[in-house]
Amino acid sequence: xxxxxxxxxxxxxxxxxxxxxxxxxxxxxxxxxxxxxxxxxxxxxxxxxxxxxxxxxxxxxxxxxxxxxxxxxxxxxxxxxxxxxxxxxxxxxxxxxxxxxxxxxxxxxxxxxxxxxxxxxxxxxxxxxxxxxxxxxxxxxxxxxxxxxxxxxxxxxxxxxxxxxxxxxxxxxxxxxxxxxxxxxxxxxxxxxxxxxxxxxxxxxxxxxxxxxxxxxxxxxxxxxxxxxxxxxxxxxxxxxxxxxxxxxxxxxxxxxxxxxxxxxxxxxxxxxxxxxxxxxxxxxxxxxxxxxxxxxxxxxxxxxxxxxxxxxxxxxxxxxxxxxxxxxx
Numbered sequence: 001x002x003x004x005x006x007x008x009x010x011x012x013x014x015x016x017x018x019x020x021x022x023x024x025x026x027x028x029x030x031x032x033x034x035x036x037x038x039x040x041x042x043x044x045x046x047x048x049x050x051x052x053x054x055x056x057x058x059x060x061x062x063x064x065x066x067x068x069x070x071x072x073x074x075x076x077x078x079x080x081x082x083x084x085x086x087x088x089x090x091x092x093x094x095x096x097x098x099x100x101x102x103x104x105x106x107x108x109x110x111x112x113x114x115x116x117x118x119x120x121x122x123x124x125x126x127x128x129x130x131x132x133x134x135x136x137x138x139x140x141x142x143x144x145x146x147x148x149x150x151x152x153x154x155x156x157x158x159x160x161x162x163x164x165x166x167x168x169x170x171x172x173x174x175x176x177x178x179x180x181x182x183x184x185x186x187x188x189x190x191x192x193x194x195x196x197x198x199x200x201x202x203x204x205x206x207x208x209x210x211x212x213x214x215x216x217x218x219x220x221x222x223x224x225x226x227x228x229x230x231x232x233x234x235x236x237x238x239x240x241x242x243x244x245x246x247x248x249x250x251x252x253x254x255x256x257x258x259x260x261x262x263x264x265x266x267x268x269x270x271x272x273x274x275x276x277x278x279x280x281x282x283x284x285x286x287x288x289x290x291x292x293x294x295x296x297x298x299x300x301x302x303x304x305x306x307x308x309x310x311x312x313x314x315x316x317x318x319x320x321x322x323x324x325x326x327x328x329x330x
Contacts, residue, residue: 001025001068003048003307006034010052011073016297020304025311043067048307051079053266058084069093069310071303074290076237077319078210093306093317097158098298099290103235104162106289107205108170110233110259117141119280147171152201154194154217155208155236163205175201180217198225203233210237218242223249229256235289238262247273250282257281261289 003025009032022028025048033054034042040060043049047066049056052073061067061084070085072094085092113119120141124130130138151167152175153160164174177198178191187193198204204226208214218232219242226232232255234241243264249255258281263272266287274284290296302317309316 001047001311002027002029002045002066003050004029004031004043004046005050005073006031006039006042006054007052007073008032011296011299015293016300018300020301021307024304024307040064050303053079056080056085061085061088061090069307071095071306072319073299073303075099076209078237082319082321091310091316092319093310094319095299095302095306096317098302099292099295100158100162102292102295103159103289104166105292106261106285107163107233107235108166110235110261110283110285111146111203111231113283114231114257114259114281115144115146117143117280119283123280149173149202150175150200152177152197152204154197154204154206156191157207160205160207163207172203195222195225198222199227201230202227203231205233206236206240208236208240210239215239216242218246220245220248223254226255228254231256232258233260234258235261238264238266243272243274247277250277250279257283259283259285261285262287 005028008030029042029046031042036055039054039056040063043056043060043064045066046064047068048071049064049067049069050071050073056070056079058081061070061081067088067090070080070090070092072080072092075094075096075098077092077094080092082092121138124138124140129140146167147170150173151164153164154177156164156176160176164176167174175197176191177194178187180194182194184193192200204218206218208217217240218234223245232241232246238260241260246258250258260274260283263274263284265272268275274282306316
């Protein structure tokens with residue numbers, strides 16, 4: 001069987017072991033990257049296709065007459081036309097849980113950098129401010145502790161739960177959000193009203209997938225509910241947050257700051273208004289929360305498991321919400 005990986009360099013630059021993939025199926029074609037105009041040609045004779053972020057749209061899927069399985073090298077799968085795949089009886093699978101330790105550590109890296117004012121103090125040292133200070137400890141920037149703060153978690157699947165566990169180790173209080181616009185009578189045990197979580201939390205951390213239901217989940221209305229001392233953390237998907245509203249909110253000091261690992265367009269080849277924001281209370285990282293070497297190796301190994309299980313008729317992490325029945329955030 002012929003297998004194609006469309007954007008291999010998005011997961012490795014030669015630092016991973018490919019043994020499990022090569023044992024699962026052979027031969028492979030590994031493409032460092034694939035432009036949209038190349039997709040149909042590269043998958044037309046393939047039986048198994050792996051894509052991390054390369055779009056697999058209806059025309060490309062329809063033209064791939066031999067295609068038997070689409071593997072998404074990620075948890076999010078908004079880069080695949082699931083309806084088109086279902087119409088052609090092509091199952092789609094993703095990989096879950098591989099990046100949990102990496103993402104959780106990144107979430108707290110952002111939180112700690114913001115509250116410990118890491119960027120400002122590093123710049124102070126580099127500019128000679130400590131060297132010329134009359135005090136052993138310059139107190140130019142206020143530092144906060146995580147202990148005792150309230151962390152609102154939106155999306156309480158594996159990642160949200162793992163973030164919550166570490167938060168409790170820091171002594172934080174957890175507020176788990178129910179789905180947006182859920183009536184009070186339907187709020188599940190252990191959850192809280194979505195708006196109440198926004199208004200009561202010192203930190204909001206997003207861990208839900210991007211769908212039409214969750215697009216602009218956090219926009220002007222939601223920012224207005226947040227405390228002026230609150231921080232927004234987004235390591236999920238850029239489209240969950242309205243970037244224009246976030247910029248306006250930060251510029252008006254409506255919230256204390258934000259740490260984001262994702263933008264609506266990635267890479268931001270057309271620029272992005274947030275990249276021009278000049279103040280250190282916005283930290284932007286280039287979608288690297290998931291990208292520890294250990295995480296990426298787990299990803300390849302779990303992709304191999306999906307392929308092997310599919311070929312053997314075993315469960316293989318198939319996505320079954322092709323007709324739009326997915327839950328927006330757990």
